[in-house]
Amino acid sequence: LARYQGVLWVSSEDGRIKGYDWQVRDDASFQSFLSSHGWTIAEGNENSSSSVVVIESNDERNEFFFPGFIDTHIHAPQFPNIGLFGSSGLLDWLNEYTFPVEASFGAKSDPKNQDTNPKDTPPEALRVYDEVVARTLAHGTTCASYFATIHVPATNALAALCHSHGQRAFIGRVCMDNPDQCPSYYIDQSAEEGFNATKSTIDYIQTLDPDGTLINPIITPRFAPSCSNESLEGLGKLAASYSPPLHIQTHICETLDEIALVHQLFPEAASYADVYDKAHLLTNRTILAHGVHLTKDERTLVRERGSKVAHCPSSNSALGSGLAPVRVMLDEGLTVGLGTDVSGGYSPSILEVARQAALVSRLLAYSAEYQEMTGNTTSDGSEKLTVDDALYLATRGGAAVVDMPDDIGGFDQGMIWDAQLIELGAVQNNTVSPLDAAPVRSLAGRTLPMSGPVGNVDLFGNETWQEQIQKWMWSGDDRNVKNVWVQGKLVHTRD
Numbered sequence: 001l002a003r004y005q006g007v008l009w010v011s012s013e014d015g016r017i018k019g020y021d022w023q024v025r026d027d028a029s030f031q032s033f034l035s036s037h038g039w040t041i042a043e044g045n046e047n048s049s050s051s052v053v054v055i056e057s058n059d060e061r062n063e064f065f066f067p068g069f070i071d072t073h074i075h076a077p078q079f080p081n082i083g084l085f086g087s088s089g090l091l092d093w094l095n096e097y098t099f100p101v102e103a104s105f106g107a108k109s110d111p112k113n114q115d116t117n118p119k120d121t122p123p124e125a126l127r128v129y130d131e132v133v134a135r136t137l138a139h140g141t142t143c144a145s146y147f148a149t150i151h152v153p154a155t156n157a158l159a160a161l162c163h164s165h166g167q168r169a170f171i172g173r174v175c176m177d178n179p180d181q182c183p184s185y186y187i188d189q190s191a192e193e194g195f196n197a198t199k200s201t202i203d204y205i206q207t208l209d210p211d212g213t214l215i216n217p218i219i220t221p222r223f224a225p226s227c228s229n230e231s232l233e234g235l236g237k238l239a240a241s242y243s244p245p246l247h248i249q250t251h252i253c254e255t256l257d258e259i260a261l262v263h264q265l266f267p268e269a270a271s272y273a274d275v276y277d278k279a280h281l282l283t284n285r286t287i288l289a290h291g292v293h294l295t296k297d298e299r300t301l302v303r304e305r306g307s308k309v310a311h312c313p314s315s316n317s318a319l320g321s322g323l324a325p326v327r328v329m330l331d332e333g334l335t336v337g338l339g340t341d342v343s344g345g346y347s348p349s350i351l352e353v354a355r356q357a358a359l360v361s362r363l364l365a366y367s368a369e370y371q372e373m374t375g376n377t378t379s380d381g382s383e384k385l386t387v388d389d390a391l392y393l394a395t396r397g398g399a400a401v402v403d404m405p406d407d408i409g410g411f412d413q414g415m416i417w418d419a420q421l422i423e424l425g426a427v428q429n430n431t432v433s434p435l436d437a438a439p440v441r442s443l444a445g446r447t448l449p450m451s452g453p454v455g456n457v458d459l460f461g462n463e464t465w466q467e468q469i470q471k472w473m474w475s476g477d478d479r480n481v482k483n484v485w486v487q488g489k490l491v492h493t494r495d
């Protein structure tokens with residue numbers, strides 16, 4: 001309910017949007033709206049079909065509801081490494097920073113990875129996962145597609161924490177069995193060990209949430225270099241053996257060095273995408289992270305298979321991987337969403353990624369690769385993502401990437417109420433002139449008359465809705481996220 005701007009109602013049974021009434025504009029029309037449905041106002045969060053829970057947004061117009069963000073690519077165990085890159089590119093960074101932190105999520109007593117009990121996860125790892133789920137929710141991420149590690153107990157623990165916090169999530173146990181490319185301390189001893197361990201996590205997740213309402217397993221070969229052909233093919237078969245087929249996620253064409261390595265390791269494949277295609281890993285439920293340097297033929301193959309792209313611009317810039325030509329992908333009919341790719345990406349915020357997507361799109365015209373691809377040496381501006389484009393990718397785009405386009409990412413009737421209440425700062429009407437207050441402003445403990453109370457976004461009162469949204473995308477953060485709901489249930493409050 002956005003008070004005085006209409007009513008939107010959500011079923012307490014299935015968390016879906018039942019309808020709207022935009023005629024409700026004041027208390028009297030609200031009361032008659034309620035009585036026309038035979039509803040009463042519930043105290044607290046009651047689950048009664050004949051009562052409603054009132055959620056108001058502030059009538060001073062500095063609050064609005066927005067669909068929850070969808071993070072289509074994030075590595076939960078890499079959170080402790082946020083901000084640590086050195087000046088290395090992807091392959092060195094994996095060896096130096098990433099594999100060591102992920103390896104620490106294993107239970108020391110389980111060298112063969114046969115334990116499935118989430119309680120056997122090291123306590124520090126549990127604390128990290130708990131923080132990841134709480135933190136991403138606080139940034140408005142209502143749905144995330146997680147890479148965990150190779151460890152079964154810790155992967156199950158991540159699933160249990162998503163479930164208990166109430167975050168919608170896809171949780172993938174990472175598969176990596178190529179001894180030439182994986183460190184000896186962090187590897188599946190065989191493709192088969194990888195399948196069995198993966199199956200244990202699938203069983204655990206499907207037992208915890210049999211209908212897959214909130215959490216679902218996702219088949220996760222790390223990327224082609226980490227995996228034997230046997231493993232890739234077996235994982236393709238494993239995904240297809242479920243009904244409906246399981247989701248799949250992996251990385252593709254992130255950096256030029258990685259692509260050269262794939263050509264060397266898979267000489268029989270026509271391309272990087274072809275490696276996955278031959279293993280039946282390119283399905284309409286496959287999420288391919290990055291795709292920065294996909295060739296035209298690869299993009300065509302990805303589109304024909306109905307596979308989706310997770311665009312991760314913060315990570316691509318931080319690791320120096322390149323500039324993904326998102327407008328080209330969209331124009332060619334690919335489905336694209338956004339991913340934080342923590343900790344290749346330095347922020348758990350999809351709002352930050354939306355802004356990085358807009359920034360990267362503005363630099364594309366200066367890239368020789370892009371000029372060659374399009375034949376344009378100057379920009380006509382069409383490659384730039386607008387605020388609306390970037391926020392679309394963060395919500396409806398992401399919903400299509402996780403294959404839930406009719407359920408999440410928007411507020412259409414029948415969709416699920418996965419939502420965030422955004423509050424922007426409003427500049428106070430100060431009676432004291434800022435000039436007169438100047439001496440105070442130069443001291444510690446000062447009051448800043450020109451600064452709003454909530455985050456970095458200041459409203460001066462004459463902004464249109466479009467302008468408020470633009471200000472939010474360019475300078476908002478988690479301080480603006482007041483409440484978050486998933487499946488109609490309140491799962492985070494800021495204060």
Ligand code: GUN
Pocket residue numbers: 075090094098222223251254315341344
């Ligand atoms: N490619 C293979 N593994 C990874 C990873 O953990 N992060 C990123 N960004 N790329 C990868």
Ligand code: FE
Pocket residue numbers: 073075251289341344
């Ligand atoms: Fe990644």
